[in-house]
Amino acid sequence: MSLAVVWFKRDLRLNDHAPLQAALASPSNLLLLYVFEPSLLVQPDCSDRHCQFITQSIRDMQQTLHTIGLSMTVLMGEMVPILHAIYQQHGPFTLYSHEETGTDATWLRDRQVADWCQGQQVTWQEFPTNGVVRKLKSKSAWANLQRQRLQLPEAQPPWAHAKAVDASSLEIQFPADSLDFGEHPLMQIGGEREARQWLASFLEDRHRGYRFNLSKPEGARHHGSRLSPYLAWGNLSLRQVFNALQQPTTSRRTSRDLASFRSRLYWHDHFCQKLETMQQYERASVNPGMEAGFLPWNQAHHDAWATGKTGYPLIDACMRCLIETGFLNFRMRAMLVAFHSYHLRLHWQPAALHLARLFLDYDPGIHYPQMQMQAGTCGYHTFRIYNPTLQARLHDPQCAFIGQWVPELAALPPAYRLEPWKMTPLEQVMYQFIPGRDYPHPIVEIEKTGQEARQLWWALANKPEVKAITKQLLARINRPPRGFDQDEKDDQ
Ligand SMILES: Cc1cc2nc3c(=O)[nH]c(=O)nc-3n(C[C@H](O)[C@H](O)[C@H](O)COP(=O)(O)OP(=O)(O)OC[C@H]3O[C@@H](n4cnc5c(N)ncnc54)[C@H](O)[C@@H]3O)c2cc1C
CATH class of the missing domain: 3.40.50.620 (HUPs)
Incomplete structure (x- = not known):
C-alpha cells in the first residue's frame, strides 16, 4: 500500500x-x-x-x-x-x-x-497558503488572484477511509517527548477550538467598537479580533474567517466595524505576498540608502527599549505588556518600532528579532515588511514618527494601561504617570517618588529626536539614488488591497 x-x-x-x-x-x-x-x-x-x-x-x-x-x-x-x-x-x-x-x-x-x-x-x-501566490508573474493581477483563492470552497477532509501507518519506530528514532517550552499563562492558547471561540466571540459581540478601539492599547485587546496567532500558526485559514463573516449584520455601525476588520484580513496576505516576492525584506533594508539615518549601534539604548526602561511610560508599558502577554495592537507595535528607529535611530534588524520572539503571532510574511515600513527603510511610505506622550494622551488618557504595566508609576496621578519627569521636588516628597531612582529618566528628548529624524528621513528619501530604488520597488511589489488608504486613516 x-x-x-x-x-x-x-x-x-x-x-x-x-x-x-x-x-x-x-x-x-x-x-x-x-x-x-x-x-x-x-x-x-x-x-x-x-x-x-x-x-x-x-x-x-x-x-x-x-x-x-x-x-x-x-x-x-x-x-x-x-x-x-x-x-x-x-x-x-x-x-x-x-x-x-x-x-x-x-x-x-x-x-x-x-x-x-x-x-x-x-x-x-x-x-498555496491563503491568497499568497508563489512565482507571481504580474503584480497587478495579485488582488484578483487572492480573491479567487479565498472564494474557493473550504476543503473538507474525507476521513471515512483514512488508515494510519505505524510510526512507532520513527518516534523512537526521533523522539520529541521530552520537549518543555515553559509556562506562559497570560498568553492566548493554541488550537482550532480556541480559534473558533475567539472568532465566534468577536463576531457575536466583541467587534462592537472595533474601529474606535483599534489604536488603543487596552481597548484593542478586547475589541480587536485577536485572531492573529490563530492565522499565523494556521489554526484558522483566512477563507474560514471570510466565510464566517458572511453572516448578516444588525446595525450600520456594526457593519462599518466589520468592514474595517475585513479589509485588515486582506492586509494579511498583502504583506505576506511582499515577503513571498522579495525575500530581501528579512535580510536587509529594501532601500539601503535610508540606512544613513541610523546611528552607530548603542547597546544600552537598545536594551532600555527591549526591557521597557526607556523612561517613556507608554513605550515601557507596551514593551512590558508584550513580554508578559505576547500581544500588542498594531498602533502600539508601530510606535515601538518608530521609537527604536527614529528617536533612538538604531538599525531595525535587532528590533525585528526581539519583537519576533515576543509576538505570539509572529509571521515572517507580515513581520518583516511591516518592520521595514514602520522603520522607514522602504523610502516610499509616510514616515510615522510617533510621539509616545501624545499617543498616550490620545489612546490611554487616564494612563490606566501605563499604571497596569509600569507598576512603579501606578500610585501617581495620571498627569505624572504620563510625564513623571515633570514632578516638582515638593510633589516628589508628597508621592515618595524620585524620577531617576524609582523610574528611569527619559533616555532621549523626543521633541528634539523627532524633529531631527523628520528632517533627516525626508532628506534621505529625496536623494536621487534613493528615489531610483523606490521606483524599482514600487514596480515590483503588489498593489495595496482596496480600501487600504482609507483604513490607514481609521488607525491614525
Ligand atoms: C512592526 C509590526 C510587526 C507586525 N508583525 C506581525 C506579525 O508577525 N504577525 C501578525 O499577525 N501581525 C503582525 N503585525 C500586524 C498587526 O499588528 C497584527 O496583525 C494585529 O495587531 C493583530 O491583532 P488582531 O488579531 O486583533 O487584528 P485585527 O485588527 O482584528 O485584524 C484581523 C487580522 O488581520 C490581519 N492584520 C491586521 N492588521 C494587519 C496589518 N497591519 N498588517 C497585516 N495584517 C494585519 C491579522 O492577521 C489580524 O489577525 C505587525 C505590525 C507591526 C507594526
Missing part, C-alpha cells in the same frame, strides 16, 4: 486543509507529521512561546484525531533525515504540504527537502 505523508507547518488545523484533503482522497495509507527541527529552533526569531502555541495546537488536533482512530506523529529532528527514515521504512511516498512564506532558514530547509525528493523520485505536492 502506498503512503501519503502530510507535513504540517504553519497550518496546524484539520479543517480547510487542502494537503490533508488531497492525501485523504488518495488511496494511500496516511502519516500525519509535525517535526520540531533543531536547526529552526536555534534561529534568533524563534522562542518558547511560539513552540508552546504549536504544542497546544497539536494537542488539540490529537484530541480530534483520537475520536477517529488516528494520531499525529510528532518528531524532533531535521526534515531530510526524517524523510529518509520514512523512505527506508515504508518505501516511496507522496509528501503533501502547504507552501510556506518564511525566513531564509525555512526557505533553505524547503530547498533541501525539494532536492531530496527529487533525488529519491518522491513527489512533493505543495498547496
Whole structure:
C-alpha cells in the first residue's frame, strides 16, 4: 500500500486543509507529521512561546484525531533525515504540504527537502497558503488572484477511509517527548477550538467598537479580533474567517466595524505576498540608502527599549505588556518600532528579532515588511514618527494601561504617570517618588529626536539614488488591497 505523508507547518488545523484533503482522497495509507527541527529552533526569531502555541495546537488536533482512530506523529529532528527514515521504512511516498512564506532558514530547509525528493523520485505536492501566490508573474493581477483563492470552497477532509501507518519506530528514532517550552499563562492558547471561540466571540459581540478601539492599547485587546496567532500558526485559514463573516449584520455601525476588520484580513496576505516576492525584506533594508539615518549601534539604548526602561511610560508599558502577554495592537507595535528607529535611530534588524520572539503571532510574511515600513527603510511610505506622550494622551488618557504595566508609576496621578519627569521636588516628597531612582529618566528628548529624524528621513528619501530604488520597488511589489488608504486613516 502506498503512503501519503502530510507535513504540517504553519497550518496546524484539520479543517480547510487542502494537503490533508488531497492525501485523504488518495488511496494511500496516511502519516500525519509535525517535526520540531533543531536547526529552526536555534534561529534568533524563534522562542518558547511560539513552540508552546504549536504544542497546544497539536494537542488539540490529537484530541480530534483520537475520536477517529488516528494520531499525529510528532518528531524532533531535521526534515531530510526524517524523510529518509520514512523512505527506508515504508518505501516511496507522496509528501503533501502547504507552501510556506518564511525566513531564509525555512526557505533553505524547503530547498533541501525539494532536492531530496527529487533525488529519491518522491513527489512533493505543495498547496498555496491563503491568497499568497508563489512565482507571481504580474503584480497587478495579485488582488484578483487572492480573491479567487479565498472564494474557493473550504476543503473538507474525507476521513471515512483514512488508515494510519505505524510510526512507532520513527518516534523512537526521533523522539520529541521530552520537549518543555515553559509556562506562559497570560498568553492566548493554541488550537482550532480556541480559534473558533475567539472568532465566534468577536463576531457575536466583541467587534462592537472595533474601529474606535483599534489604536488603543487596552481597548484593542478586547475589541480587536485577536485572531492573529490563530492565522499565523494556521489554526484558522483566512477563507474560514471570510466565510464566517458572511453572516448578516444588525446595525450600520456594526457593519462599518466589520468592514474595517475585513479589509485588515486582506492586509494579511498583502504583506505576506511582499515577503513571498522579495525575500530581501528579512535580510536587509529594501532601500539601503535610508540606512544613513541610523546611528552607530548603542547597546544600552537598545536594551532600555527591549526591557521597557526607556523612561517613556507608554513605550515601557507596551514593551512590558508584550513580554508578559505576547500581544500588542498594531498602533502600539508601530510606535515601538518608530521609537527604536527614529528617536533612538538604531538599525531595525535587532528590533525585528526581539519583537519576533515576543509576538505570539509572529509571521515572517507580515513581520518583516511591516518592520521595514514602520522603520522607514522602504523610502516610499509616510514616515510615522510617533510621539509616545501624545499617543498616550490620545489612546490611554487616564494612563490606566501605563499604571497596569509600569507598576512603579501606578500610585501617581495620571498627569505624572504620563510625564513623571515633570514632578516638582515638593510633589516628589508628597508621592515618595524620585524620577531617576524609582523610574528611569527619559533616555532621549523626543521633541528634539523627532524633529531631527523628520528632517533627516525626508532628506534621505529625496536623494536621487534613493528615489531610483523606490521606483524599482514600487514596480515590483503588489498593489495595496482596496480600501487600504482609507483604513490607514481609521488607525491614525
Ligand atoms: C512592526 C509590526 C510587526 C507586525 N508583525 C506581525 C506579525 O508577525 N504577525 C501578525 O499577525 N501581525 C503582525 N503585525 C500586524 C498587526 O499588528 C497584527 O496583525 C494585529 O495587531 C493583530 O491583532 P488582531 O488579531 O486583533 O487584528 P485585527 O485588527 O482584528 O485584524 C484581523 C487580522 O488581520 C490581519 N492584520 C491586521 N492588521 C494587519 C496589518 N497591519 N498588517 C497585516 N495584517 C494585519 C491579522 O492577521 C489580524 O489577525 C505587525 C505590525 C507591526 C507594526
